[in-house]
Amino acid sequence: MNETTSISTKEVDTPTTEHHAHPTGISRWLYTTNHKDIGSLYLIFSFVMLFIGGGMAFMIRAELFQPGLQFIEPEFFNQMTTMHGLIMVFGVVMPAFVGLANWMVPLMIGAPDMALPRMNNWSFWIMPFAFSILLSTLFMEGGGPNFGWTFYAPLSTTYAPPSTTFFIFGVHLMGLSSIMGAINIITTILNMRAPGMTLMKMPMFVWTWLITAFLLIAVMPVLAGAVTMMLMDIHFGTSFFNAAGGGDPVLFQHIFWFFGHPEVYIMILPAFGVVSQIIPAFARKPLFGYKSMVYATASIAILSFIVWAHHMFTVGLPAVAELFFMYSTMLIAIPTGVKVFNWVSTMFRGSMTFEAPMLFSVAFVVLFTIGGLSGLMLSIAPADFQYHDTYFVVAHFHYVLVPGAIFGIMAAVYYWMPKWSGFMYNEPLAKLHFWLSFIGLNLTFFPMHFLGLAGMPRRIPDYALQFADFNMITSVGAFLFGTTQLLFLYIVIQCARGKGEPAPQRPWEGAEGLEWSIPSPAPLHTFDTPPKVD
Amino acid sequence: MSQVHNSNVPNYYVPHQSKWPIIATVAVVAFIYGIASMLYSSKIGEASATPSWIMLFGLGLTVYMLYGWFSNVVQESQSGLYSPQLDKSFRLGMAWFIFSEVMFFAAFFGVLLYVRTLSIPWLGGEGAKGVSNLLWPNFTAHWPLLNTPDPELFPGPSATIPAWQIPFLNTVILVTSSFTLTLAHHALKKDERNKCTLWLLTTVILGIIFLGFQVFEYQEAYNHLQLTLSSGIYGSTFFLLTGFHGAHVTIGTIMLAVILVRIMKGHFSKQKHFGFEAAAWYWHFVDVVWLLLFTFVYVI
Amino acid sequence: MLPSALSHCLRFLVSIFALFLSFPTMAAWELNMPKGVTPISETVYDLHMIIFYICVVIAVIVFGVMLWSIFYHRKSRGYKPANFHESTLVEVIWTVIPLIILIVMAIPATEGVFAMYNYDDSEVDIKVTGYQWKWRYEYINDDIDFFSTLTTTTEEIHNQQTKNKNYLLEVDNPIVVPIGKKIRFLLTSNDVIHSWWVPELAVKKDAIPGFINESWTLVKEPGIYRGQCAELCGKDHGFMPIVVEAVEQEQYDLWIQQKQEETALRLAQAAKEAAQTWDMDRLMASGKPLYEKNCLACHQANGEGLPPVFPALKNSPVIKGPISEHIQIILHGRSGTAMAAYAPQLSDSEVAALVTYERNAWGQNSNETVQPSDVTKLR
């Protein structure tokens, strides 16, 4: 990336005075049009949701600590599983990445703000409301959604609790927010780049977000369509997912996964971008194969539209469909492999140091690859007949999501925190946070592979005796990993409150890019006049 | 409000704090929450008036918000704060929004395709999952689906809407309206205001006529053909597609009507009239959806 | 300090992989997929092992290179960074090699798919229907039809009794199949989607309401094979196991005969009982266990249900209303709800006992009794 974004610092506008008298108090946050404020709001929101979703994981793991029912009833267990999945996916990972995009995309492309700042505020503020509605269902008569985050019909239609209506509208609101957020990001990237920053000079994080935003705009409406049809089946007597009227429950799954599979790449592509920024910085060596990284990301996105039915190998697809989706899924390993190889080559013969962002990124590469390889195993249709709906799948997706998406977010927070707050975080504590997380998460999720292979189905509140040992290990790991995040909270708060070394303009020796050409903390308004990039 | 212009590069206008987004949030949330509560309480059989008040409040606030927010934008635009770059942002935003709508309809067309080529033949005993017919021995596959697998739960319609009557007329109306809209656009570009107003008015009227026919058709379907939302998958897909299309025609008509008012007020210029174009793009998109709909829902 | 910690952790990972590698010898630990007892399960197992080893090799190479540079190419060792950042040649190489690997994997996988989809020439056809939360098995050619439910006691589940060896994996009526014969399953569901899974047969197929999925197996060795429902199907998804007993052909024939006789006997018994007039005590005494076995999961022991999804029966309008309607609901269920039709599972006297029980239990004491003949009329 070095030459691609080398900048002539002279022309960079580093405003020292505020243009607007800046409002304070609650109205600052309610009325804001500032990408940095909105970015912070997203990140804080996501962090809060992480603790709520994590609290639900705690309950799941407490119940599964031993065989037998001890703490919660099956009905409530299902609600926990469902809400945990929904919150982690829609309330933690997606908003965190949107928050990062809000903060960093304008800084990285030299834009004064997002393209549509007012809509940006709107996108954010819908989220807390949407999730309040979603969470409130837990307190309604009959309980909250209990049909898994994949809400397969007819369990989620005819057989669902009445609160499902609120769940549906919650998803609608959230989708509205995501679509508007994505439109904003895509417009910003396409239209607001500083003069001279051609597409192929954009930092990888911006590239991955451009493609992610495209995926979001393409699939969130499909999800909206799916829940709309659910709503109609529940309230208006339609029969989309009911064979008695000529519909098909499996149709729901096709629509859901047409959204759902691209969704998982929505959760990982920005993390790819983050890691592609961080590894070169700490290897002090340009990113290997920038162009192929871009093409690989685009290929992953395109392929993601034609692989959805690998989640449905056991629903009784015709054999040709089975084969088609198996082959197309396997193909995704190639562009993803290109990315992994490029990261390794970037490290190769670099001059590496291992500050917290780099530690998280290195762990990302290793553990994401493990998760990717188990994904590849899942894509082999005949084998998936054994893996499907077992803890092997749970292991797979936590490996790509926790050390994947979540580690990507944590790496990004450590990497850019000095720029946001103007202070360095506490490095020894951050390293401790990393190691405890690393150990905790492997302890949690690695044994799940064994459980799945040995035959433990997912989404069960109680299990046969032969699964007891590994479940106990997993639960212990989960408590370790979870409590460790309190440390993360502490580090971040300390840093935000200015307890730490003041951060220089460019705290990382090898870091490149426009965001390091402005002071730390980044002033509220940056690049009022666009910088020139050559 | 605006940035200090201190160089020749026109600055990108970054609006100052605004109350509209948060009002918009409250409006939309109240509206949706109200609808959800209405459906919820009817489901559990506890009728109450509060939900509908919440919904109406949301709706009212939405209207207020749209008016306020757009007035704000129009003002800014009229006072020349918008650079060509900002104009491009609006264009991109609108284009990607329409793309999201395309995907929304794509999902529904996907449903139609799926039931017609896969699930109904399977239930009728054909194809890869034809054994399923064992469960529905009296069912045979056909389209339009007049007999559902379980006629007790989902009594089928007695007939379907013939394509070459009102639907065809509606096709002609919508296609014509796309033409009249283009004529209005050309007129605007030549600054022929009266002509523009006339053509735009024609377009809006055509839109309203279309909707009128649609309402008539729905009444026909419900009252004479037993073609309803609950008459099996034919009715479900029919009303899903035509209903959401109709909703979009409604929104499009309102958008065009607003533009019409603005034209009459003398807004827009020969070169700069993005508001007009955005509404026009939307209208053309709605038109294209109809053509697909006419083909796959009515004709084939 | 840090580098050694990092290498430690990577060594830890590698050793876990090594552990993984020694799988086959550790079958007793239940770390790996069971090899199973059918041609398909063996195919799947082999496929699983091939891809697994390929993945391990890839991981070792990738992580090896990475580890090596992490170890040697670090600033603290004074290593100066190189400046290369592109090479079309290596990019092509590492696109093509994975492609070749994938093709190598795809070939046996494709064969596996075709083998799984070959339902022809079956000798036994069993229709499997998922219910919330039990399985129904119909031997299509032999007129055998029965339900199979979990037998683990609530006390065991709630830790008030020690759990037995087959905790949660035991049922009242296992299905019995002959070894060495091709058996075809026709899977469907009465309510939501379930999935019929027995790991050792490598059969997992979703049971979709309104549709029929096919699957097949050919068991090579006699034995008892246990499985579970593998698709979230509501509250008791974790409590609807499957037990398959594979036996020699003679034993199977015997079982079929037995089952048929049992059925005939049961029908005769039911007819006899239906002709009798039952008094309150007898109705209540047989109603209680029937209720606990069949209805408790939803309507709860105290009859208060889990509203609003599972309605309370105690003092409900149906229970207070006309008896015939009450009987109808139990016999025919309510379509489109979890309330299934119990006509195929319960005899007239059983329904009569249930209705009586529901009208008199939980302190309702309506004093109404229902006779089997009342049920016969409505069946």
Ligand code: HEA
């Ligand atoms: C961030 C999220 C994320 C990501 C990135 C992925 C990535 C992949 N996933 Fe995963 N997946 C999920 C999230 C994700 N998944 C979730 C949430 C579920 C469960 C949903 C639910 O049911 O609740 C799921 C489920 C799931 C299934 C369904 C399992 C089942 O229910 O039966 C399958 C099946 O094919 C699958 C496959 C894959 C594949 C092939 C990839 C590939 O993209 C991986 C590619 C990466 C690699 C292969 C590693 C690196 C490559 C190399 C080192 C190159 C060399 C390699 C070779 C040539 C082999 N995933």
Ligand code: HEA
């Ligand atoms: C990004 C997504 C993401 C993330 C980060 C996680 C994180 C975790 N997940 Fe989750 N998980 C999913 C996505 C995710 N999961 C999805 C999509 C499903 C499928 C759902 C479905 O089947 O429908 C799933 C399902 C799932 C299951 C299977 C449930 C089942 O099948 O029944 C389990 C079981 O162990 C589990 C565990 C965990 C654990 C222990 C963590 C840990 O990493 C969590 C760590 C905890 C914290 C970070 C919070 C720390 C909080 C505190 C310290 C505060 C203490 C708490 C209170 C005060 C209340 N998850």
Ligand code: CUA
């Ligand atoms: Cu039946 Cu899960």
Ligand SMILES: [Cu+2]
């Ligand atoms: Cu997928």
